Amino acid sequence: METPQLNSLYQQLILEHYKKPRNKGELADPTAEIHMRNPTCGDEVNLYLRVEEGMVVDVGFTGQGCSISQASVSMMTQKLKGTSVDDAVQLAQKFTRMMHGDADAARDRSLGDLRSLQGVSKFPVRIKCALLGFDALQEALKAEAAVEGSRP
Ligand code: ZN
Numbered sequence: 001m002e003t004p005q006l007n008s009l010y011q012q013l014i015l016e017h018y019k020k021p022r023n024k025g026e027l028a029d030p031t032a033e034i035h036m037r038n039p040t041c042g043d044e045v046n047l048y049l050r051v052e053e054g055m056v057v058d059v060g061f062t063g064q065g066c067s068i069s070q071a072s073v074s075m076m077t078q079k080l081k082g083t084s085v086d087d088a089v090q091l092a093q094k095f096t097r098m099m100h101g102d103a104d105a106a107r108d109r110s111l112g113d114l115r116s117l118q119g120v121s122k123f124p125v126r127i128k129c130a131l132l133g134f135d136a137l138q139e140a141l142k143a144e145a146a147v148e149g150s151r152p
Contacts, residue, residue, distance in 0.1 A: 001023075005118060006116075006119040006120070007116075008010060009116075010116035010117075010118075010119060012119065013071075013113055013116040014067055014068065014071040015067060015071070015117055016071075017038070017069050017070070017071035017074040017075055017113065018067040018071045018074070021061075021067075021071075021074040022074045022075075022077055022078045023059055023060050023061060023076070023077035023081070024030060024060070024061060024062065024072070025060050025061075025062065025077070026046070026048055026060055026062060026069070027048035027049075027050055027058055027059070027060045029048050029050065030048040030058075030060075031049060031050050031051045031052075031144060031147065032047075032048070032049045032051065032140040032141070032143045032144045032147075033046065033047070033048050033049075033140070034046070034047045034136045034137075034140040034143065035136075036132055036133075036135050036139070038065070038128045038129060038132045039130065040125060040128055041064055041065060041066055041125075041126075041129050042066075042121045043059070043063070043064070043065025043069035043070075043073065043129055043132050044063050044064055044065055044130050045061055045062075045063035045065075045066060045069065045073050045127040045133050045136050046062045046063055046136075047060075047061050047073070047133065047136040047137060047140055048060045048061065048143065049080075049137075049140045049141075051085060051141075051144050054084055054085050054086070055083070055084055055085070055090055056080050056081060056082065056083050056084070056085065057081075057082070058081065059077045059080045059081050060077070061073050061074075061076055061077060061133070062134075063134045064150075065129070065132075066129055067129050068117065068120055068125075068126055068129040069129040069130070069132045072076075072114070072117055072129070072131075072132065072133050072134075073132070073133030073136075075112070075113040075114045075116075075117070076091075076095075076114065076133045076134060076137065077133075078112065078113065079091055079111075079112055079114065080137070085141060085144065085145075088127075088137065088141060088143060089138070091110075091111070091149075092138050093132045093135050094108055094110070094111060095111060095117075095134055096134060098111065098114075098115070098117075098118055098121065099117070099118075099120065099127050099130055099131055100105065100119045100121065101121050106118045107123075109119055117130045132149055
């Protein structure tokens with residue numbers, strides 16, 4: 001699928017993450033593992049999280065697909081390592097709001113490199129690409145919370 005025309009600096013950042021993804025690879029001992037597909041574009045992501053005492057201590061992913069989907073996951077994992085589960089949930093919510101056109105979320109510097117994906121929100125069919133990793137994250141955190149809750 002064709003890459004939408006974005007601000008060229010942002011475009012470069014997206015391509016840079018796509019070519020050199022951060023935290024790519026499986027985790028040996030994840031506490032949550034989620035597989036997500038975006039059938040519209042053929043993107044796939046496997047997200048691995050290791051959560052200990054409410055903190056994301058390690059994160060990894062594997063996957064394939066368009067540059068937007070893979071760069072988005074790479075940027076997301078960059079923000080996740082060492083963060084609390086609460087902050088990870090907030091990050092996912094903020095990013096989702098930005099992708100749905102929320103101007104306040106788009107100005108939020110805490111999104112870091114992820115702000116480069118803001119322009120994708122103008123291309124409705126590609127929003128799913130950008131959100132794929134975050135959908136996986138939200139599922140993983142839900143799974144994690146369920147496991148936590150069942151521990152004595
Ligand atoms: Zn895609």
